[in-house]
Amino acid sequence: MKRFTGFIKKEFYHIFRDRRSLFILFGMPIAQILLFGFAITNEINNVDIAILDRSNDVNTQEIIHKISASKYFSIKQIITREADIASVFEKGQVKAVLNFEKDFSQNLIKQHQATVQIITDATDPNTANTISNYVNAMLQQYQKELNKNIKIAYQIVPQTRMVYNPELKSVYMFVPGVMTIILMLVSAMMTSISITREKELGTMEILLVSPLKPFQVIIGKVFPYIFLSIINAVVIVMLSVFIFKMPVQGSLLLLALESVLFIITALALGILISTISATQQTAMMISLMGLMLPVILLSGFIFPISSMPLPLQIISNIIPAKWFIIIIKGIMLKGVGIGFIWKETLILLGMTVFFIGLSVKKYKIRLE
Amino acid sequence: MSISVSNISKSYKNVNALQNISFDVKPGELFGLIGPDGAGKTTLFRILTTLLVPDAGHATVTDLDVVTHYKAIRNSVGYMPGKFSLYQDLTVEENLHFFATIFGTTIEENYDLIKDIYVQIEPFKKRRAGKLSGGMKQKLALSCALIHKPNVLFLDEPTTGVDPVSRKEFWDMLKRLQQKDITILVSTPYMDEAALCDRIALMQNGKILEIDTPAAIVKHYPKTIYNVSSNNMYQLLESLKAYKHHYSIYPFGEFVHYSDKRTDFNTEDLKAYLESRNLSNINIEKTAATIEDTFMELAK
Numbered sequence: 006m007k008r009f010t011g012f013i014k015k016e017f018y019h020i021f022r023d024r025r026s027l028f029i030l031f032g033m034p035i036a037q038i039l040l041f042g043f044a045i046t047n048e049i050n051n052v053d054i055a056i057l058d059r060s061n062d063v064n065t066q067e068i069i070h071k072i073s074a075s076k077y078f079s080i081k082q083i084i085t086r087e088a089d090i091a092s093v094f095e096k097g098q099v100k101a102v103l104n105f106e107k108d109f110s111q112n113l114i115k116q117h118q119a120t121v122q123i124i125t126d127a128t129d130p131n132t133a134n135t136i137s138n139y140v141n142a143m144l145q146q147y148q149k150e151l152n153k154n155i156k157i158a159y160q161i162v163p164q165t166r167m168v169y170n171p172e173l174k175s176v177y178m179f180v181p182g183v184m185t186i187i188l189m190l191v192s193a194m195m196t197s198i199s200i201t202r203e204k205e206l207g208t209m210e211i212l213l214v215s216p217l218k219p220f221q222v223i224i225g226k227v228f229p230y231i232f233l234s235i236i237n238a239v240v241i242v243m244l245s246v247f248i249f250k251m252p253v254q255g256s257l258l259l260l261a262l263e264s265v266l267f268i269i270t271a272l273a274l275g276i277l278i279s280t281i282s283a284t285q286q287t288a289m290m291i292s293l294m295g296l297m298l299p300v301i302l303l304s305g306f307i308f309p310i311s312s313m314p315l316p317l318q319i320i321s322n323i324i325p326a327k328w329f330i331i332i333i334k335g336i337m338l339k340g341v342g343i344g345f346i347w348k349e350t351l352i353l354l355g356m357t358v359f360f361i362g363l364s365v366k367k368y369k370i371r372l373e
Numbered sequence: 374m375s376i377s378v379s380n381i382s383k384s385y386k387n388v389n390a391l392q393n394i395s396f397d398v399k400p401g402e403l404f405g406l407i408g409p410d411g412a413g414k415t416t417l418f419r420i421l422t423t424l425l426v427p428d429a430g431h432a433t434v435t436d437l438d439v440v441t442h443y444k445a446i447r448n449s450v451g452y453m454p455g456k457f458s459l460y461q462d463l464t465v466e467e468n469l470h471f472f473a474t475i476f477g478t479t480i481e482e483n484y485d486l487i488k489d490i491y492v493q494i495e496p497f498k499k500r501r502a503g504k505l506s507g508g509m510k511q512k513l514a515l516s517c518a519l520i521h522k523p524n525v526l527f528l529d530e531p532t533t534g535v536d537p538v539s540r541k542e543f544w545d546m547l548k549r550l551q552q553k554d555i556t557i558l559v560s561t562p563y564m565d566e567a568a569l570c571d572r573i574a575l576m577q578n579g580k581i582l583e584i585d586t587p588a589a590i591v592k593h594y595p596k597t598i599y600n601v602s603s604n605n606m607y608q609l610l611e612s613l614k615a616y617k618h619h620y621s622i623y624p625f626g627e628f629v630h631y632s633d634k635r636t637d638f639n640t641e642d643l644k645a646y647l648e649s650r651n652l653s654n655i656n657i658e659k660t661a662a663t664i665e666d667t668f669m670e671l672a673k
Contacts, residue, residue, distance in 0.1 A: 011474030015463065022462045207458035211517075214422045214452040217475050370443075372424045 008217060012225035019199065020229060026195060034187045034237045038244045041179040052136060053081040055099040057090065060109035064119070068147055068161075072103070077139050094126050101125045101136045113151075113159050122164045137165045180245040181333040182306030184238060185326045188264065189300050191234050192271030193278065194292035196227050200279035201288040210372065219370055227272045234268045235261075254340025260333065263346075266353055267329040271296075273360035274325075280367040300326040328353045375400045375525055375556035376421060380430035383416055390416040392579045393430070398558060398572075403551050405570030406560040407668070412576040414560040415455055418529045421558070422452045435524050451523035453514050455530040455560075461503030465494055465513055468502050469520060476521030486553065487516045490546050508539025515546065519555075526550065528559040532566065544569050564665040575668050582671040587664055594662035594670060596620055596632035599640065603652040612650040616643070623669055630666055631657075 020026055054072075058065050073080045081099050084090065090102050104122035106112065113119040123140050125133035144161050152158045200223070203209040212222055242260070245251045253260065274296060282288040301307060303317060304326035310318055321327050328349040335341040335349075343350070376398035383391040391413045398404040406414045419425040421434055423443035432439045434446050459468045469491070473480050484491075490512050497505065502513060511531055518526060528547075532540040544566060547557055559570070567573045568587045575582040575590070583590060603609045609629060613622045620632040633643075640657040647655050 008475050008477060011471060015460065015467070015471050018463055018467060019460070206461070207454055207456045208460060210424060210454050211452060211458050211472075212475075213424060214447050214450065215472075215475050216448045216477065371426065372419060 009221060009225060012217070012221065013228050016199070016226060016229045020233070026198075029195065030191060030233055030237070031240075033190065034183075034241055035244065037183050037187060038180070038241055039248075041183050050077065051079050052077060052101065052132070053099045054078050054101045054103060054136075055082040055084050055090075055093050056080055057084050057087065057102060057104045059107045060105050062108075062110035064110045064113060064151075065105045068105075068121070068144065069103075071143055071147060072140070075143065090124060094124075099126075100132060101140070103140065113161070117158065118160045118162060120162045120164055122166060124166045137163075141165075180241070180249070180251055181330050181337060182304070184241045184264075184333065185267070185304065185306065185329050186297070186300055187237055187241060188234050188268055188329075189271050189296055189326060190292075191237055192227075192230055192268050193275035193296050194289060196230050196272055196275035197278035197282065197288040197292055198285050199230075200226050200276065201282055201285050204279075205284050213371065219368055220365070223276055223364075223368065227276065230272060230275075231265075231268055234271075235265065238264045238268075251337070253337050255336035256342065259343060260336045263329070263332050263336065263350065263353075266350065266357065267325065267332075270325045270329075270353055270357040270360065273357055273364060276364040277360055277367065280364055280369070299324050303327065304330050306330060325353055325356050328356075374398065374433070374436070375402065376404075376432070376434050376558060377436075378417075378421070378430070378432045381417070381420060381427045381432055382429040383413075383420060383425065383427050389579050391420075391427070394579075394581055395430075396574055396581065396584050398556060400556055401551060401554050403547060403557045403559065403569075403571045405567050405573040406558070406576055407562075407564065407567045407573050407664070408560075408576030409562055411578070413579040414576060415529055416579075418452075418454075418527050418558075418560065422450060422527055423447060449524050451518035451521065451526045453518040453526075453528045453531055455533065457510050457514060459502045459510070459514055459517060462501060464499050464501055465505070466498040468513060469516055472517040473520045478521050480520065483520055483522050486522055486550075487519050489549060490519075491516050493542075508535045508542075511535055511539070511543060512546075515543070519550070523555065525556045525558065528557065530560050530562065532561060532563065540566070564663065564668060567664045573664070575664075575671060577668075577672050582668070590664060590667050591662045594667050596662075597638075598660050598662050598666060599631045599633075599643075600625075600628040600656075600658045600660045601631045601643075601647075602628050602654070602656045603647060604654040605652060608650070608652055609647070612647055612652065615650075616646060621666075621670065623666065625663075625665070628660075630660070630663075 020030070056069055058069065069080070072078050082093060084093060084102070087104070090104070093099050093102065102124045104124060106120045106122075109119045109121070121144065123137050125136050127133040141163050144163050148159060148161045203212065238261075242253065246253060275292070278288055278291050278295070282291055303310075303321045303324050305321065306326070310321050310327070313321065332346045332349045332353070335346045374397045378397070379395045381391055381394045382389070394413075394417065406417065408414055416425065420427050421432060421439060423439050423446050426440055435449060437445050439446060460471070463471065469480055473483075494505070494509050494512050494516070497509065502510065505513065515528070515531065518528075532543055535543065540563075547559065548569070551557060561567065570587060572584065572586050573590065574584045583593070585593070601609065601613070606624070606629075610622065610624060613619055613629060613631060618634050618638070620634045621630070623630045631643075644655050644657060
């Protein structure tokens with residue numbers, strides 16, 4: 006045990022004396038979360054919209070006037086035919102179209118109910134969602150003003166329609182996504198680099214010719230990174246809660262346990278990479294190309310898996326990050342318990358066991 | 374036997390690194406592997422330190438087989454690889470402390486073993502290992518290899534890239550360690566260091582040319598050697614090469630080591646020949662063969 010703690014102490018010396026890795030360890034998570042957080046912002050300003058007013062009466066004019074007077078929207082185009090909706094979207098001129106039904110005022114007076122359709126371009130799902138919320142809020146305010154002196158309330162019914170990405174699959178995905186990337190980066194890349202560094206500098210030769218057992222060396226190398234990854238996860242969750250006001254709906258304990266599981270998966274991958282690469286540079290390249298790219302592209306973090314071609318959808322299943330994103334999205338955004346994510350957890354657990362087994366099998370007790 | 378090697382062979386893709394090597398090292402012996410780069414010394418060290426498995430033959434260290442009992446061997450030997458292999462970002466003290474800890478001991482416990490060496494680097498104990506000079510790095514590496522009081526010490530080219538003064542100090546230390554019943558296997562490309570070993574094995578291209586004490590090895594040299602010097606070294610070498618009776622010619626510092634094919638060789642004949650080639654200040658003296666002469670002779 007004393008040997009082991011001595012080894013871990015040495016690892017911490019390495020980490021804290023290497024500015025580069027320290028920067029990756031602690032600078033990256035903060036930078037990334039802030040970058041993603043502010044890039045996908047909830048504020049909208051002067052968003053270009055188009056109006057299709059088939060009624061053209063006093064109420065619709067008032068609504069249009071209200072909307073154009075706000076700083077959030079500017080009316081770029083007035084269209085007259087329903088067929089034009091698709092074309093304005095395709096040209097990318099507007100982010101949303103308001104489509105007032107025929108006889109808006111009459112319907113409001115006779116049936117106490119009128120419909121306006123809010124069609125948004127959901128290729129940027131976050132903006133689409135925000136736009137529809139803003140329009141809704143304005144419609145509601147206008148409705149309130151109308152209803153001040155009336156017994157039977159008028160009701161304006163907004164029908165929201167998202168085009169191009171109707172289910173808004175990646176809204177608020179950035180926190181789970183960034184967390185996954187960071188944990189992958191810190192755990193897999195940093196450990197694979199730190200193990201290959203020993204090989205490259207020749208110190209592995211001395212460690213092998215010592216009473217330390219190979220598994221002690223490996224555990225000793227990864228242990229500090231488990232610890233640091235947990236700190237990173239905590240920092241990310243705190244940043245998203247306090248800076249981006251993103252509430253964690255589910256159990257914090259479950260979130261912590263699942264994160265530790267994913268950290269171990271990533272560490273096992275890191276060990277596996279270190280067994281097949283001889284230099285730090287190779288380890289880094291394999292980690293970046295083999296782990297980071299799939300995490301970014303195929304995990305559903307940025308591009309929704311359901312809109313991928315089938316072969317990529319199938320490939321995405323072998324990416325641990327995909328399952329982890331589903332899990333933490335469930336816990337953080339939907340507040341689900343283990344009952345809803347046990348399948349994903351089991352898959353992740355299976356992958357971890359597989360990777361650990363493989364790296365134990367591939368680990369060399371000698372040179373060559 | 375402390376180390377016993379019999380018929381070891383090892384080859385990499387296209388190179389036969391070791392071919393049928395056999396030798397024994399007695400307990401407490403200082404045994405030298407002498408040979409140029411590529412002779413197979415490092416491969417042999419790695420086999421004996423259980424880092425590589427030989428293709429054929431077997432070897433034991435402290436009567437333990439290097440393949441089957443590798444764990445036990447790893448507990449009881451000290452190994453200093455050819456490349457400086459300590460943690461450059463750790464200080465002198467931290468390195469030593471780390472290696473003491475992983476071998477389950479403390480610096481204090483075996484301090485007397487490393488004292489002679491460590492006192493020389495102790496003033497720099499707060500310095501990072503990467504910032505030490507070549508000689509000090511080697512002293513630190515030796516301290517780290519010794520800290521657990523090994524029975525057998527493997528030193529792979531410990532003095533390569535080290536200044537002459539530090540090299541001499543290093544060998545003095547090895548002699549002192551030998552007094553403490555540690556068997557030492559050391560490799561070096563420097564022939565002058567070979568004379569300091571109890572016995573040496575001359576190696577080339579994966580084969581052992583000869584094993585004996587340094588004194589006996591030089592006696593094996595078949596010819597009488599002469600130190601030849603003149604006013605012009607380059608001219609002298611060219612002239613000797615052109616001399617039809619020459620047996621061997623090797624530049625050796627300010628002299629040329631010369632030996633002659635004839636048994637009735639007369640130095641005056643050679644002097645006359647060299648003078649005829651416009652050389653002056655010619656001096657020819659008998660000298661003893663060195664290990665280098667013997668090595669060159671055997672490697673022919």
